[in-house]
Amino acid sequence: MAKAIRIAANGGPEVMQYVDVEVGEPGPGEARVRHHAVGLNFIDVYFRTGLYPQALPGGLGQEAAGVVEAVGEGVAHVAPGDRVVYAGGPNGAYSQARVMPAQGLVRLPDAIPFETAAAMMLQGLTVQYLFNRTYKLQPGQTILFHAAAGGVGLIACQWARALGVNLIGTVGSDEKAALAKVHGAAHVINYNREDVVQRVLEITDGAKVPVVYDSVGKDTFTRSLDCLQPLGLMVSFGNASGAVPPVALSELASRGSLFLTRPTLGAYAARREDLEAMALDLFGMVESGKITVEVKQTFPLAEAAEAHRALEGRRTTGSTVLLP
Ligand code: NDP
Numbered sequence: 001m002a003k004a005i006r007i008a009a010n011g012g013p014e015v016m017q018y019v020d021v022e023v024g025e026p027g028p029g030e031a032r033v034r035h036h037a038v039g040l041n042f043i044d045v046y047f048r049t050g051l052y053p054q055a056l057p058g059g060l061g062q063e064a065a066g067v068v069e070a071v072g073e074g075v076a077h078v079a080p081g082d083r084v085v086y087a088g089g090p091n092g093a094y095s096q097a098r099v100m101p102a103q104g105l106v107r108l109p110d111a112i113p114f115e116t117a118a119a120m121m122l123q124g125l126t127v128q129y130l131f132n133r134t135y136k137l138q139p140g141q142t143i144l145f146h147a148a149a150g151g152v153g154l155i156a157c158q159w160a161r162a163l164g165v166n167l168i169g170t171v172g173s174d175e176k177a178a179l180a181k182v183h184g185a186a187h188v189i190n191y192n193r194e195d196v197v198q199r200v201l202e203i204t205d206g207a208k209v210p211v212v213y214d215s216v217g218k219d220t221f222t223r224s225l226d227c228l229q230p231l232g233l234m235v236s237f238g239n240a241s242g243a244v245p246p247v248a249l250s251e252l253a254s255r256g257s258l259f260l261t262r263p264t265l266g267a268y269a270a271r272r273e274d275l276e277a278m279a280l281d282l283f284g285m286v287e288s289g290k291i292t293v294e295v296k297q298t299f300p301l302a303e304a305a306e307a308h309r310a311l312e313g314r315r316t317t318g319s320t321v322l323l324p
Contacts, residue, residue: 002023003019003095004019005304006058011049011050012049013305013308015048023098023099026071027073029072029101030099031102032068034096036066037115037118038321040322041063060091060094063085063087063118065085066084088266089266095324111287119294120282122265125265129268140164141165142165142186143167145170146213146216154179154319160186162285168188169185170196172192209228217242218239219241224236234259234260236262295320301323301324
C-alpha cells in the first residue's frame with residue numbers, strides 16, 4: 001500500500017483526495033518506483049480541471065525521482081536499487097510509490113539530488129527540445145519567452161544565457177522580473193503594466209524577434225504574433241491563462257508568412273534514444289553549473305491541493321516539489 005492523490009471528477013483543487021492505494025507488482029515492461037520527490041507542473045492543473053481529458057477516477061502527476069524497487073519481464077535498462085527520474089505520462093506521479101511503464105525511466109547521476117531531479121526533469125527537457133529542436137537557437141539571437149520566472153521560465157533564462165541568446169522574458173510582477181534577470185534574462189517586461197509589443201520593438205530597434213515561446217496561451221497569443229519578424233516562428237506550448245481559440249491562417253499571412261507550432265514534450269521524447277540524448281544534455285547543463293535548479297517551494301504530498309492553488313494563483317516562482 002502507498003499514499004497517493006486520486007481524483008474522481010474534474011474540478012478545483014478540492015477534487016484531489018489523499019488516499020491509500022494498492023501498488024502491486026510490475027508486469028512485463030513495467031517497474032515499481034519508490035518516490036523520494038515529485039515534481040509539480042502546470043500540466044497537472046490541466047488534467048485536474050479537465051482541459052486535458054483522462055479516464056476517471058485516476059491519478060495526477062507526470063514527474064518524480066526515486067529508487068527502482070522491482071522490474072517486470074523484459075526490463076533491462078534499469079534494475080532494483082537504481083536511482084531514477086522520469087517526466088511524462090501516464091498520470092500517477094503524485095504518490096509514494098507506483099508501478100509504471102519502465103520505458104520513461106532514466107538513471108539519475110549520483111551528483112543530482114532527488115529533489116533537484118524532480119524539480120527539473122519535465123521543465124528542463126522541455127527547454128532542451130524548445131531551444132534545440134523546435135527552433136535551433138543561435139548565439140546572438142534575441143527571443144521572446146513568456147512567464148520567464150516560472151518553472152520552465154527560470155531554466156529557459158539560464159539555458160539562453162549559456163547559449164549566448166538574448167532572452168526577453170515576460171513576468172507578472174517586479175519581484176519576478178528581478179528573479180528572471182538574475183537567472184540570465186537579458187531584458188524583462190512586466191506584462192501587467194507594460195505593452196509587450198512596444199517594448200519588444202524598442203529592445204530590438206524595430207526588428208522584432210525570430211521566435212516567440214508562449215506558454216501563457218489565451219491572454220498573450222495574438223500579441224505574441226505581433227512580436228514576430230516575417231517568417232518568424234510562433235511556438236505555442238502551453239495554456240496557463242486558458243486554451244488559445246482557433247486561429248485563422250490569415251493571421252499568419254498578414255504578419256509576413258509566419259510559422260506556428262504547438263509542440264509537446266511527449267512527442268519530442270517518445271523515442272527512447274531521443275529521451276536519453278535530451279536527458280544527457282540536461283544533466284550536463286546542470287552538472288557543469290550552467291543551469292542551477294533551485295526548488296523554490298515544497299509541499300507535503302498530502303497538501304498537493306495547496307500547491308495547485310499557489311501555482312494557479314501565480315504565487316510560485318521557479319520549480320515546486322511535493323514530498324511524499
Ligand atoms: P509556471 O511555473 O511557469 O507557472 C505558470 C506561470 O504562468 C505563472 O507563474 C504566471 O507567471 C504565468 N501566467 C500567466 N497568466 C496566468 C494565469 N491566468 N494563470 C496562471 N498563471 C499564469 O508553470 P510550469 O513551469 O509548470 O509551466 C509553464 C508553462 O509551460 C505551462 O503553460 C505549461 O503547460 C507549459 N509546458 C508545456 C510543455 C510542452 O511540452 N508543451 C511542457 C512543460 C510545460 P506570471 O505571474 O509571471 O505571469
